[in-house]
Amino acid sequence: MPEQMLFATEAALNGLMAGVMYSLVALGFVLIFKASGIFNYAQGVMALFAALTLVGIQTGQIPFSHLINAIFGTDLHHFGWELPAIVAIVLTGLVMILLAVLIERIVLKHLINQEPIILFMATIGLAYFLEGFGDLMWGSDIKKLDVGLPQGINETIDRVTYDAFGYGFFIDNLDIVATVVAGLLVLTLSLFSQYTKYGRALRAVADDHQAALSVGISLRFIWILVWSIAGIVALVAGIMWGAKSGVQFSLSLIALKALPVLMLGGFTSIPGAIVGGLIIGMGEKLFEFFVGPMIGGATENWFAYVLALVFLVFRPQGLFGERIIERV
Amino acid sequence: MKKTLTAIALAIGLATPAMADLMIPNLSYRTGPYAANGVPYADGFTDYFTLLNERDGGIGGEKVVVTECETAYNTEKGVECYEATKGQGALVYNPLSTGITYQLIPKVTADNIPLYTPGYGRTSAANGKVFANVFNYPANYWDGASIIIKDILNRNGGDISGKKIALVYHNSAYGKEPIRTLEELAKKHGFELTLLPVDHPGQEQKSQWLQIRRERPDYVIMYGWGVMNAVAIQEAVNIRYPMDQFYGIWWSGSENDVLPAGEGANGYRMISFHGTGSDYPVYQDLKKYVYDAGKAAGDGSNPGNVLYSRGMYAAMVIAEAIRTAQELAGHSNVTPAEVRDGFEALNLTEERLAELGLPGFSQPIQASCEDHGGPGTAMIFQWDAAAKKWNPASDWLASDSEIIDPLIAEDSAAFAAENGIAERCN
Numbered sequence: 140m141p142e143q144m145l146f147a148t149e150a151a152l153n154g155l156m157a158g159v160m161y162s163l164v165a166l167g168f169v170l171i172f173k174a175s176g177i178f179n180y181a182q183g184v185m186a187l188f189a190a191l192t193l194v195g196i197q198t199g200q201i202p203f204s205h206l207i208n209a210i211f212g213t214d215l216h217h218f219g220w221e222l223p224a225i226v227a228i229v230l231t232g233l234v235m236i237l238l239a240v241l242i243e244r245i246v247l248k249h250l251i252n253q254e255p256i257i258l259f260m261a262t263i264g265l266a267y268f269l270e271g272f273g274d275l276m277w278g279s280d281i282k283k284l285d286v287g288l289p290q291g292i293n294e295t296i297d298r299v300t301y302d303a304f305g306y307g308f309f310i311d312n313l314d315i316v317a318t319v320v321a322g323l324l325v326l327t328l329s330l331f332s333q334y335t336k337y338g339r340a341l342r343a344v345a346d347d348h349q350a351a352l353s354v355g356i357s358l359r360f361i362w363i364l365v366w367s368i369a370g371i372v373a374l375v376a377g378i379m380w381g382a383k384s385g386v387q388f389s390l391s392l393i394a395l396k397a398l399p400v401l402m403l404g405g406f407t408s409i410p411g412a413i414v415g416g417l418i419i420g421m422g423e424k425l426f427e428f429f430v431g432p433m434i435g436g437a438t439e440n441w442f443a444y445v446l447a448l449v450f451l452v453f454r455p456q457g458l459f460g461e462r463i464i465e466r467v
Numbered sequence: 468m469k470k471t472l473t474a475i476a477l478a479i480g481l482a483t484p485a486m487a488d489l490m491i492p493n494l495s496y497r498t499g500p501y502a503a504n505g506v507p508y509a510d511g512f513t514d515y516f517t518l519l520n521e522r523d524g525g526i527g528g529e530k531v532v533v534t535e536c537e538t539a540y541n542t543e544k545g546v547e548c549y550e551a552t553k554g555q556g557a558l559v560y561n562p563l564s565t566g567i568t569y570q571l572i573p574k575v576t577a578d579n580i581p582l583y584t585p586g587y588g589r590t591s592a593a594n595g596k597v598f599a600n601v602f603n604y605p606a607n608y609w610d611g612a613s614i615i616i617k618d619i620l621n622r623n624g625g626d627i628s629g630k631k632i633a634l635v636y637h638n639s640a641y642g643k644e645p646i647r648t649l650e651e652l653a654k655k656h657g658f659e660l661t662l663l664p665v666d667h668p669g670q671e672q673k674s675q676w677l678q679i680r681r682e683r684p685d686y687v688i689m690y691g692w693g694v695m696n697a698v699a700i701q702e703a704v705n706i707r708y709p710m711d712q713f714y715g716i717w718w719s720g721s722e723n724d725v726l727p728a729g730e731g732a733n734g735y736r737m738i739s740f741h742g743t744g745s746d747y748p749v750y751q752d753l754k755k756y757v758y759d760a761g762k763a764a765g766d767g768s769n770p771g772n773v774l775y776s777r778g779m780y781a782a783m784v785i786a787e788a789i790r791t792a793q794e795l796a797g798h799s800n801v802t803p804a805e806v807r808d809g810f811e812a813l814n815l816t817e818e819r820l821a822e823l824g825l826p827g828f829s830q831p832i833q834a835s836c837e838d839h840g841g842p843g844t845a846m847i848f849q850w851d852a853a854a855k856k857w858n859p860a861s862d863w864l865a866s867d868s869e870i871i872d873p874l875i876a877e878d879s880a881a882f883a884a885e886n887g888i889a890e891r892c893n
Contacts, residue, residue: 146677146681149677150674150677153673153674153677154673157671157673160671204766205766208766212761214767216766270498271498274498274502278766279497279498279502279503279506280503280506280723280768281503281697281723281726281727283726283727283729290701290705291704291705291707291731292705292706292707309677309680309705309706311673311705380670383670383698383701384670384694384697384698384701384727385694385697385723385726385727387500387503387693387694387697387723388498388499388500388501388502388503389500389501389668389670389693389694390670390694391500392500392668392670393670396670396671424673424674427674428674431674435662435664436662436663436664436675437638437664437665437666439666439671439674440666440667
């Protein structure tokens with residue numbers, strides 16, 4: 140295989156893996172939008188909040204210690220424990236469910252029957268609140284997330300491709316784990332929505348709010364359920380991205396990588412979020428590889444949006460989105 | 468109602484500095500994506516002035532009032548902070564943002580307030596003939612690039628012709644600053660330069676590091692900020708790039724950047740124009756008068772780290788410039804214009820640094836009407852992951868003035884022509 144082709148293949152494979160990371164963020168948006176028609180601006184911040192909480196719980200950090208120390212002149216920092224990763228993940232999952240309950244009780248229940256734009260604005264407020272709250276609760280310093288995920292080059296792929304082509308491909312172990320996790324997540328979500336009572340209720344609400352209400356499905360419960368699931372998905376995304384860059388406040392900006400994925404895959408399709416992520420990831424890496432050097436590089440951020448817009452010209456509802464037909 | 472108004476008036480009176488105080492705004496960022504870097508810098512800056520107030524009663528008998536204004540590293544907010552604080556008698560600004568600096572240069576010039584930007588901002592502001600109110604000593608971005616190349620030269624017996632050097636940079640005005648300098652240095656020393664921009668915020672850099680893996684440059688230089696640094700170092704670890712061939716400018720060389728990569732970051736090299744660590748005598752006073760007295764700005768986790776040290780360095784230089792201004796003016800309650808004169812007449816000697824409890828912390832500065840850029844010296848440090856500390860890896864190195872001076876003259880002349888500024892100091 141010519142050298143340039145090998146490099147392009149490696150870039151494409153890494154693009155697919157990066158796309159999976161984008162999909163993990165996009166999934167949270169899709170779940171909430173599908174069930175309630177709300178574009179959750181706070182999804183990126185939820186990933187940040189989940190990752191902060193996970194590290195805080197795992198390392199035994201005392202929440203609000205900065206605030207407590209400032210008010211009472213104490214010197215509190217840590218409880219003194221170090222929890223196993225799995226325990227910390229489960230506890231953080233519970234915190235995200237509690238957060239969903241509070242969001243429903245304090246924000247959403249007062250906005251039932253409001254215009255989608257009002258709900259969207261509420262999520263903007265939620266995003267800023269949650270970011271400040273996370274800062275107050277856990278501090279703004281960069282935290283190392285250590286839940287035992289492997290990182291670095293996959294030796295086997297490197298060796299096998301070297302033996303076959305004379306050039307070892309670089310694939311990050313973390314990306315492989317992310318791919319497996321994303322696959323499991325989609326499978327679990329599909330099984331949940333197809334084969335459980337609550338999953339079917341969720342789909343019913345997604346299809347038609349009024350009809351679902353008329354058969355006795357509680358809209359408020361469904362909202363709590365879907366925000367809880369989105370919170371768990373945010374936790375997964377927070378773990379993967381946090382392992383990559385450390386847990387820091389720019390983690391909330393990963394939402395920017397999910398937007399073109401949503402535009403391309405559609406706002407209401409779980410498979411769309413995955414396929415959209417793969418297309419965006421591979422597209423931006425190949426564009427950067429072939430065209431980037433000719434135009435000064437750093438093309439990935441804007442090219443992802445251009446690619447999504449091109450798809451929108453042909454399929455305005457996204458690849459897997461539901462076609463909206465409104466009769467006048 | 469009357470009581471309420473009186474209470475409000477009292478509260479305002481307490482919140483704003485008395486006219487006799489030395490008012491220094493701290494345009495900090497404790498929130499947003501760059502907060503992790505903004506917090507230690509702001510803490511170091513504030514703690515140093517608290518020390519002067521508590522130990523010495525201020526500067527020249529005048530208490531210092533540090534007023535924080537949150538910019539979130541956002542240029543518009545930074546300008547708002549400037550407008551909100553300048554009327555309170557602000558003596559000097561230090562916004563810790565190249566974007567904000569560019570916006571403030573015409574404003575401080577019109578208002579005759581000094582702008583101090585150590586190691587950041589507009590590089591050609593080093594030319595005092597054009598930039599009367601801006602001071603960026605002791606070193607600037609171009610000095611940084613030149614000193615890194617000098618260290619590489621020293622490690623290669625003075626010959627790097629044919630070597631490949633890659634610049635991984637934040638795709639912004641800041642990140643692009645060293646390109647011209649490195650291109651000139653590439654011509655002079657015969658190395659091949661590859662440019663690899665990374666878009667804000669820099670969480671995804673796979674393409675850039677795959678290219679580095681393919682092309683195997685002999686050295687990589689990084690001009691990054693925030694999350695970009697930590698991701699780049701982690702990616703370098705992932706592709707097994709030799710850490711001691713990877714250099715960061717001073718904004719890519721803090722504990723925040725290396726700690727997330729753990730042991731893998733061992734050997735990473737960064738350049739700094741001041742020392743790090745809390746072994747300097749000034750920390751004994753800080754402990755006594757600030758930390759133990761419960762007057763520290765932060766939670767106590769930052770003293771001695773790189774960015775805390777840099778904030779403290781900026782505060783120390785500002786304090787010395789104010790002291791110089793007081794001597795020149797003959798009174799302690801100096802105005803912003805007098806502080807500007809103090810910056811221009813600053814003579815920070817090794818002896819004075821030792822008196823301040825910071826022996827060898829930085830190089831002496833002898834400013835003048837023409838020279839607002841200082842000695843252009845810095846040191847290379849190397850990360851020891853096991854000890855979690857930076858170790859000096861070179862002596863103080865000076866930049867290549869043969870390359871830098873003409874570039875500064877050219878850029879500042881262009882700025883003067885664009886803005887109709889007549890050269891001073893003639």
